[in-house]
Structure formats: structure tokens, C-alpha cells
Amino acid sequence: MSSLTIWDFIVIAAYFTVTALIGWYAARGRTTSEDLFLAGRTLGPVAIGFSLFASNISSDTLVGLPGAAYSTGISAANYEWMAGIVLMFTALFVLPVLMRAKVTTMPELMERRFDARLRKYLSVITLLLAILLDTAGTLYAGGLIVTTFIPGLNLWLVCAVLALFTAVYTALGGLRAVVWTDVMQAIVLLTGSALMTWIIFGHFDHSWSNVREQLSPERLSLIRPLDDPGVPWLGLLTGLPIVGFYYWTMNQYVVQRILGARNLQAAGRASVFAALLKLLPIFIMTLPGAMAVPLLPHLDHPDQVFPTMVKTFTPTGLTGLILAGLIAALMSTLSATLNSSATLLTLDFVKPARPHLDDYQLARWGRIFTFVVALIAALWGPMIQYFSGLWTYLQQVFAFVASPLVATFLMGLWVKQLGSSAALRGLACGHALSALLFVLIETGLLGLHFTIAGGVICAATALFTWGWMKQLGSADRPGKDDQRITLIAKQGLERVPRDVLVGIVVVLILTGVIVWFLR
Numbered sequence: 087m088s089s090l091t092i093w094d095f096i097v098i099a100a101y102f103t104v105t106a107l108i109g110w111y112a113a114r115g116r117t118t119s120e121d122l123f124l125a126g127r128t129l130g131p132v133a134i135g136f137s138l139f140a141s142n143i144s145s146d147t148l149v150g151l152p153g154a155a156y157s158t159g160i161s162a163a164n165y166e167w168m169a170g171i172v173l174m175f176t177a178l179f180v181l182p183v184l185m186r187a188k189v190t191t192m193p194e195l196m197e198r199r200f201d202a203r204l205r206k207y208l209s210v211i212t213l214l215l216a217i218l219l220d221t222a223g224t225l226y227a228g229g230l231i232v233t234t235f236i237p238g239l240n241l242w243l244v245c246a247v248l249a250l251f252t253a254v255y256t257a258l259g260g261l262r263a264v265v266w267t268d269v270m271q272a273i274v275l276l277t278g279s280a281l282m283t284w285i286i287f288g289h290f291d292h293s294w295s296n297v298r299e300q301l302s303p304e305r306l307s308l309i310r311p312l313d314d315p316g317v318p319w320l321g322l323l324t325g326l327p328i329v330g331f332y333y334w335t336m337n338q339y340v341v342q343r344i345l346g347a348r349n350l351q352a353a354g355r356a357s358v359f360a361a362l363l364k365l366l367p368i369f370i371m372t373l374p375g376a377m378a379v380p381l382l383p384h385l386d387h388p389d390q391v392f393p394t395m396v397k398t399f400t401p402t403g404l405t406g407l408i409l410a411g412l413i414a415a416l417m418s419t420l421s422a423t424l425n426s427s428a429t430l431l432t433l434d435f436v437k438p439a440r441p442h443l444d445d446y447q448l449a450r451w452g453r454i455f456t457f458v459v460a461l462i463a464a465l466w467g468p469m470i471q472y473f474s475g476l477w478t479y480l481q482q483v484f485a486f487v488a489s490p491l492v493a494t495f496l497m498g499l500w501v502k503q504l505g506s507s508a509a510l511r512g513l514a515c516g517h518a519l520s521a522l523l524f525v526l527i528e529t530g531l532l533g534l535h536f537t538i539a540g541g542v543i544c545a546a547t548a549l550f551t552w553g554w555m556k557q558l559g560s561a562d563r564p565g566k567d568d569q570r571i572t573l574i575a576k577q578g579l580e581r582v583p584r585d586v587l588v589g590i591v592v593v594l595i596l597t598g599v600i601v602w603f604l605r
Contacts, residue, residue, distance in 0.1 A: 091405075091406075093406060094405050094406030094409065095406065096406070097406035097407055097409075097410050098406055098409060098410050098413065101274065101410040101413065102251070102413075104270065129343065129346040129347050129348060129352070129356075130347075130348065130352055130356075131347075131351075131352045131353075131354075131355035131356040131359060132269075132356075132359065133268075133269055133356075134343050134344065134346070134347055134352065134353070134356035134359075134360075135355070135356045135357075135358075135359030135360045135363065136268055136269045136272040136273075136359075136363075137268035137269065137272070137343050137422075138340060138343055138344075138356065138357075138360035138363075139272050139360050139363040139364065140268040140269075140271045140272035140275060140419075141268060141339065141340065141343070141419050141421075141422035142169070142333075142340065142364075142419070143272075143275060143367060143371070147367070147371065148227070148279070148371060148392055148412055149227040149230060149231065149389050149392050149393070150223075150227065150389065150480060151163070151165075151166075151367065151371045151372055151375065152371060152372065152374055152375025152378070152391050152392045152395075153375060153387075153388035153389045153390075153391050153392070154316065154372075154375070154388065155305075155372045155373070155374075155375030155376040156375045156376065156378055156379060156382075156385070156388045156391040157316075157388040158305075158314070158315050158316035159304055159305035159306065159307065159310070159314075159316055159376060160305065160306055160307070160308060160368070160372045160373060160375075160376050160604065161307065161308055161309075161310045161314060161316035161317040162316055162317065162372060163308060163367065163368040163372035163373075163604075164308055164317045164322050164326055165317075165326060165329075165330070165481070166364050166365070166367040166368055166371075166372070167364065167365060167368060167597050167600060167601060168322070168326045168327060168330050169330050169333070169334060169361070169364045170361035170362070170364045170365060170593055170597050171327070171330075171361075171594070171597065172327060172330040172331050172333075172334045172335070173334055173357045173358075173360055173361040173364070173593075174357070174358075174361060174590045174593060174594065175331070176331075176334055176335045176357060177353075177354045177357040177358065177586060177590060178590070179499075180335050180499070181344065181350060181353050181354055181357065182350060183195070183499065184341070184344065184345060184353075185347070185349070185350040185353055186350075189345065190345065190429065190433055191209070191338055191342075191345075191429060191430055191433055191434060192208065192212070192336050192337075192338055192341055193205040193206070193208040193209040193212065193338075193430065193434050194433070194434070196208050196495070196498070199498045199499075200498065200505075200506035200509050200510070201506040202438075203506065203510055204494075204506060204509060204510060204513075205434060206434065207510065207513065208336075208491065209430050209434040209435070211487060211491065212336075212337065212338050212430060213427055213430055213431070214487075215337075215483070215484070215487060215488070216337075216338065216339055216423045216426060216427045216430075216459075217423075217427060217459055217462055217463050217466070218463075218466055218483075219480055219483055219484065220339065220419060220423045221249075221419075221420060221423040221424065221427070221459065221460075221463035221467075222463045222466040222467040222469075222470060223467070223470060223480055224416055224419045224420050224423070224467075225245040225248055225249055225416075225420070225463055225464055225467035225468075226241075226245065226467040226468060226469075226470040227389075227416065228244070228245070228248050228412070228413065228416035229241045229242075229244040229245045229248070229467065229468065230389060230390075230393065231392075231393045231409070231412050231416075232244045232248075234390070234393035234394070234397060235393070235396075235397060235405075235409065241468045242464075242468050245464045245467045245468055246464045248416065248417075248420070248464075249420065249460040249461070249463060249464040249467075250460065250464075251417075252417050252420040252421050252424060252460070253424055253456050253457050253459075253460035268421075268422075271417065272363075274407075274410055276363075276366065276370070277407070278407055278408040278409075278410065278412070279367075279370040279371055279408075280370050281400075281404065281407070281408065282370075282374060282395065282396060282399075282400065282408055283369065283370045283371075283373065283374050285399050285400060286374045286377050286378065286381070286395060286399060287374075287377065289377075289381055289399070290377065297377060300380045301376060301377070301379060301380070305376050305379065306376065306604065307604065307605065308601055308604045308605060309322070309601075309605050312535075315535075317537060318535050318537065318538065320535075320537075320538050320541075321535050321536075321537025321538045321540075321541070322537070323541075324537065324538055324540065324541025324542075324544075325485050325489075325535075325536065325537030325538055325539065325540030325541045326537055328485075328488070328489050328492050328540050328541060328544045329481065329484045329485050329488055329489070329537075329540060331492050331496075332484065332488035332489075332491060332492050333484065333488075335495075336488075336491060336492070336495055338426040338427075338429065338430055339419075339422040339423045339425070339426030339427070340422075342422075342425070342426050342429060343356070343422075344356065344357070350583070351583045351585075351586065354583055354586035354589075355583075355585070355586060355589065357586075358586060358589030358590060358592075358593060359589075361593045362592075362593055362596070365593075365596060365597065365600060368600060368604070374392075374395065375391055375392070378391050378394075378395055381395075381399075382394055382395065382398070392412075393412075396408050396409065396412075420460075423459075423463075424456045424459055424460055425456065427455065427456075427459040428452040428453070428455040428456045428459065429452065431451075431452075431455040431458075431459075432448055432451045432452045432455060433448070436448070436451050481536070481537075482536045485536045485537060485539060485540035485543075486520045486521075486523070486524050486536065486539065486540070486543065487517075487520065488540075489516070489520065489540045489541075489543040489544040489547065490513050490516030490517050490519075490520060490543060490544070490547040491513070492544055493512075493513075493516060493544045493545075493547035493548045493551065494509050494512065494513045494516075494547065494551065496548075497509070497548060497551055497552075501555075503555065503563060504551065504555055505555065505558065505561075505562030505563050506562065507554070507558055507562045508551055508554035508555040508557075508558050508562050509551060511550070511551075511554045512547055512548075512550040512551025512552075512553075512554050512555075513547065513551070515546075515547065515550040515554075516543060516544075516546060516547030516550055516551075519543055519546055519547075519550075520543045523539050523542070523543065524539075527539060
């Protein structure tokens, strides 16, 4: 039987209605491919910042992050504050490249720097990660939440309905609808999560000392030893920045919002704002998962902790608001991944194959692909229940697949002599090593944490690429346009607005204080 009251259902229905109206309003009179994929490059910093945060903090994070904290402690929150550091790096060195190059997709930038082979390579991998991890993981987490509150529902059916609803308003309104709904969803998400945290903290009499007394010290520490199953300190220094760089700089569904910014200043301010917001999950998502250990000691699976906390501890009426926040997070990421996947399929595959298509025809293809991606993800999402945990599933795959891409991207920005063939061969060698290490670790033949493995793979890919560059020599030197993009990367710091630099300093200071307090 459902644990929701009539007032909970009213709140949820109101949320769905407002979301649908926003999507309809954003769709009016805007049908070109640039409107659909980049919102006409008119987005401001607050909207982008909220959208970056909301699309990242999805239901898979709300389920996976507390689950990881419940299982191994708050070291999982290292992924959150590290995102702020990565965003600062991106604002300084990568945004000037993206905004001046005026590209629509990250694979397009790879083609500008190298050639069409690297564009297709990055497009295929980005699509696989977006569909099988981001979209499917979000649907699974959302389905798990809904079936917890309404046990009679089928997980496959819930995933299908959520995918269909989100696909409709995403296909109609494009990136503008995605970002506008993200602003509302981020506010609902923050409010619901903060209320849930306060309720859980109340079971410890709102006393941090009581929390420390009832939880072991290792569960409340961000800096963990090498044998820690969550995030060991070496993985924090190596693998986490690499995975974070891919996610916040190369992942199309995230960077597409920045590409829609009206100028470099707006993009930089948005990155600073998003970095500030990323400090909040440590307190309103990770700590509640750790505090649930003495309150809910016998859960069958760590992914059950957040929906169980909501179901067990929230009073009548408030459950609907928190559940609406969960749905908000789910739909925010879903709309983002669907829109970005449709963008990649349309602009990186359909447009090169059919260059005669106009903007309106490309927009039609984009809408079709939105529904295709939603269908595939809805079919795969429920399969994630057979893995050991959602958070591990997501982060482990990212560490092995993304690390070689990061090495190639950074070398492309800063090594002027690197040619396309050396980059492609080095990247292929990096992914071959990644596959080998994955098999060795999963079979127990190699005792290496996946975050540390990500750092090893990234460094090895850089060495492979350097070796191929020396082997191929001058026959594989880049052309004029490639050198121009490389030089822009080196001049990036000079183009960052002053107020963005001040914001970066503030974010770094706040991050340092938080990490010191929870060291």
C-alpha cells in the first residue's frame, strides 16, 4: 500500500503541471537547431549555474551518495567538493577555448583540434556513457524511489513513464526548456534535501557532538587511508580530479549549458556559482546517509537508505515535497542527457551524412533521437538493480572509460606538436589498458582501487600518446587551425574576467575550510 497521503499526491501533481507548462512556454516559436541544442546562446550565469547543479544532482546522486555514505562513510563526498576545484580549473583554462571556438559539441572541438576520427571516437563513447550510465542510472534511481513509496508498481513501467514524460517536454522545448525547468528543480531539490537533513539531524538532538559519539570516526572523515573501500587518499589526488574533469568539461550534457552562455563572463560566473552549490551536498546528502547507520541499521541494500529515510522519518504532507524534490532531480538530469544525446546524434552523425538538411530538419531529427535515447535507457535502467550499488556502478565505469579521454584532451590543448594519428593511437592504447585493468581488478587478480586505477590509466595514456608522437614525427604535425586552438588554451588566464577570478578565490577558501573541518 502507498505511504503517501492525498496532500503528497497534490504536491507532486502540482510539480508535474508546472514543469509541463514551463516546457510548453519555452517551446513557443523556437524551432531551429541552435534554439533546440544551445538555447540560441542567450543563457545567463544564474540559470546556467542552477542548471549545472540540478542536472548533476540527480536521483542517482540522491540515492547513490547517501548509499555510499551509509556503506563506507562520508568519503564519497570527495566527489562533490572536488567538482568545485575542477570547475575553477575549467573556468580558467578551458572556457576561453570553448567560448571563442563557438562549437556546439565537445566532439566538434576535438575535430577542430585533430580530425573527424577523434570527433566520432569521443561522440560514440560520450553517447554510451550518457545512455547507459547517466540516463539509465537516473531512471533506475527514480524507479527505486517511486516503487519504495508505492510498492505495487513495476520498476520497468515506472522507468518507461518517467522517460516518456521527460522526453516530451525536452523534445518540445530543447535546451531552453531544460535550463528553465532546472532552475525550479534546483530550488525544490535544495529545499527538500535540507528539510530531510534537518529531520535526520533532529534524531541526534541537533548536536554534532551526539553524531560523533554514535558514529565511528572513519565514517565522518573525508581523508581516508589507502585500504579504504570508499575513496582512499591517493585516489582523491589522482582518479577523482580526472573523473571530475571529464564530467564537468568533456561530458556533453554538462558542458552544453556552458556552450549556451551569452558570453565568456556569463560562462565563468556560472561555473563559480555551480562550484559554490556543489559544496552543499556534503551536508544535505552525504552526512544524512552516514547518520542513518544507527537509525536504520539493517537495510538490505545501501541504495535503499534515502527513500527509507523519507518514508520512515518525514511527517505527513512533507513527504510529497521531498519526493517532488527527488523527481525534480531525476527529471533535470534526464532532460539534460536526452537533449545532449540528441545533439550528438544529430550534429555529429546526421548532419555530416546529410549536409543539405536545414535547421528545421535538423531540429526534427533531434526530437526523434530524444525519444529513441529515452527508450533505450528505459530498457537498460532496471538492469542496474543487479549490480552491487548504484554509486559504485557509476563512478567505476567513469574512472575506466573517461581517464584516457582526459589525457588526450589535455594534451591536445597544451602540446602544440601533437598530431591526430598519435592522439588516436595513444587513446586506443589507453582504453586497451583500461579494459585489461578492469578485468584484473574485477576478478581479484589485482588489488587496486578504481580511483587509483583511473590516475594510472590517464598517466599511461599520456605516455602512450607521447611515444606515438615521437614515433610518427613530423608526418603527423597539426595544421594551422589546430595550433590556433592550442595557443588559445595557453592564453586562457588572460581572458578570464576579474569578478570570476575573485569568485574562484572565494570558492577555494570555502572548500579548504570544509575539507579541514572534516579531514
